[in-house]
Structures are given as C-alpha cells and as structure tokens.
Amino acid sequence: MEVNISSGSELEKKVADLQEMTVLAIGEEDYSLKEEIQLELKKLSSRFEQLESQQLFTGDYDSRNAMLALHAGAGGTESQDWANMLLRMYLRWAERHDYKAEVLDVSPGEEAGIKSAIVEIKGDYVHGYLKGEHGVHRLVRLSPFDADHARHTSFVLVEVLPEAEETVDVKINPEDLRIDTFRSSGPGGQHMQKTSSAVRITHLPTGLVATCQGQRSQHQNKEAALKILYSRLLELDRKKKEEERAKLKGERIEA
Structure with a gap:
C-alpha cells in the first residue's frame, strides 16, 4: 500500500508539471515542445494504467520481487x-517492463537448450504479475530436432516464488x-570449473533443496542457493496459510 501511495503521489506531481508546461507552451505559442509533451503524456498514461492494475493485486507477497525456477520435463532435447x-521470453518480458533480471543459475542441455534455470527479477509487483505463470507449460510442435519432423509434446515446470526478506519472513x-559442494557441470574449455564450487543446500526439516552452480565462486553460489531456499520456504509457508484460510472458510460455510 505504501508503494502505491508513493507512486500515486509521484504520478500526480508529474501530471501537474506536464500541465504547467503545456499551459506555458500554449501561452507563448511555442509548438516546439509538442512532441515532447505528447511523449510524456503517453508515458504518464501507461504508468497510470500500470498503477491501476496493481490495485488488483491483493496477495500477501504480490508487491515483492520474484524468483523464477524453470525445469525441463521428460522429452530430452525437445x-x-x-x-x-x-527463459528468453521471461528475460525479454523483464527488459520491456524495465525490471532488473539476473540469471542466478543455469544448467545447459546436452544438445540444445537448458535443463534448468533460476532467475531473480526485481521490480514493483513482479511476483503479482508473474504468479499466474506458476505451473506446467506445454508446447506441441513439429520438431526441428527430428529428421522426420514428427509432432512432439514438450513440458516445462515453472516455479514462481516470492523473494523472501531473509531473517524477517523466514528464520x-x-x-x-x-x-554439499560439487563440481559445476557445463561446457568444457578454458573456463571450466576445476574446483568444487557448486553448492547444494538441503533444509532437513522440510526436505527442500536449493542448488546453485552458475556463480563465479563457492561463496557466491552459497549465497544464491540460500536466497532460493528462503524463497521456497516462504512459498511453503504461504501455501500452508492459504490452506488454513480455505479450511476456515469451508467450516464457516458448513456452519
């Protein structure tokens, strides 16, 4: 709510400034600012629509940054x-919306594509916008990898997790x-990891696992894996609360 109020006040000020500029330009018959005013008006209109849509986000963590985890399903290269x-689609989406996206971890495929990837996307209401992407995504196409160009169905699991505020949301x-540490897998060559820099962290009480091998050092991989683990624990807690609310709602209806 604080973000919306702050953004709304900022938008209101920009509208007032643009209005003042327009009045001055008309009064002085200065038409050189016409294109600049029209461009700014278009930006403000787009921002207003964005703020308006954000009012629909009522989830506990809709205003948060998001962690995106992609896992290729059965089907190999397809x-x-x-x-x-x-992955490319989500990165382009983030870029178009002026969000900051960072690929924390990626496991390359054997012939093409990727086996898995984890992306952190930062910006206002990123989780709210992306949470609808959570689930299994299916693609049916004539395979470019099949000599007979047969029809193939491919599956990818996409997890959308709210970014946790460490030590605040989850302890x-x-x-x-x-x-556990292990050697990073990936293409060979002069940049291949020679040390056990990849990190796998297991949360014993829940069995949740977070792995990272895409950073430059073991320390960075550990930090990234912890960030992922915090988000997974927060999502687990969110689901439990949601189930409890649904149960209470059901009990009230029965009563």
Whole structure:
C-alpha cells in the first residue's frame, strides 16, 4: 500500500508539471515542445494504467520481487529447448517492463537448450504479475530436432516464488541445513570449473533443496542457493496459510 501511495503521489506531481508546461507552451505559442509533451503524456498514461492494475493485486507477497525456477520435463532435447525459449521470453518480458533480471543459475542441455534455470527479477509487483505463470507449460510442435519432423509434446515446470526478506519472513536454524559442494557441470574449455564450487543446500526439516552452480565462486553460489531456499520456504509457508484460510472458510460455510 505504501508503494502505491508513493507512486500515486509521484504520478500526480508529474501530471501537474506536464500541465504547467503545456499551459506555458500554449501561452507563448511555442509548438516546439509538442512532441515532447505528447511523449510524456503517453508515458504518464501507461504508468497510470500500470498503477491501476496493481490495485488488483491483493496477495500477501504480490508487491515483492520474484524468483523464477524453470525445469525441463521428460522429452530430452525437445523439453530443454522449450525451457530455453521460456527463459528468453521471461528475460525479454523483464527488459520491456524495465525490471532488473539476473540469471542466478543455469544448467545447459546436452544438445540444445537448458535443463534448468533460476532467475531473480526485481521490480514493483513482479511476483503479482508473474504468479499466474506458476505451473506446467506445454508446447506441441513439429520438431526441428527430428529428421522426420514428427509432432512432439514438450513440458516445462515453472516455479514462481516470492523473494523472501531473509531473517524477517523466514528464520532458519543453521543446524537444520546440510550443505554439499560439487563440481559445476557445463561446457568444457578454458573456463571450466576445476574446483568444487557448486553448492547444494538441503533444509532437513522440510526436505527442500536449493542448488546453485552458475556463480563465479563457492561463496557466491552459497549465497544464491540460500536466497532460493528462503524463497521456497516462504512459498511453503504461504501455501500452508492459504490452506488454513480455505479450511476456515469451508467450516464457516458448513456452519
């Protein structure tokens, strides 16, 4: 709510400034500012529509940044190529909306595409906009990888997790974590990891696992994996609360 009020006040000020500029331009018969005023008006109109749509977001974490996890399903190269297509799509979406996107981890496919990827997208109401993408995405097409160009169906699981405020939303006891290190997998060559820099963190009480191997050092991989784990724990907590609310609602209806 605070974000909306602040953004609304900022928009109101910009509208007032544009109105003043327009009045001055008309009074002085200065038509050189016409294109600039029209462009600014278009931007303000777009921003107003964005703020208006944000009023529809009522979820507990809709205003948060989001962690996006993509997992190619069965189907080998077909599904891995589909996962890569989705990854590029989400990155372009973030760019078009002026959101900051960072690929924290990616596991390349054997022939093409990716096996999995984790992306952090930062911006106002990113989780609210993306949460509808959570689930299994299916693609049916004539395969470019099949010599007979047969029809193939590919599946990719997309997880959309709210970014957790560490130590505020979720508290983790260090004793509840098992941290394993292993060598990063990926293309060979001079940049291939020679040390066990990849990190896998398991939260023992829940069995949730977060893995990261895409960063430059073991420390960075550990930080990224923890960030993912916090988000998964927050999502687990959100689902539990949602189930409790649904149960209470059902009990009230029965009563």
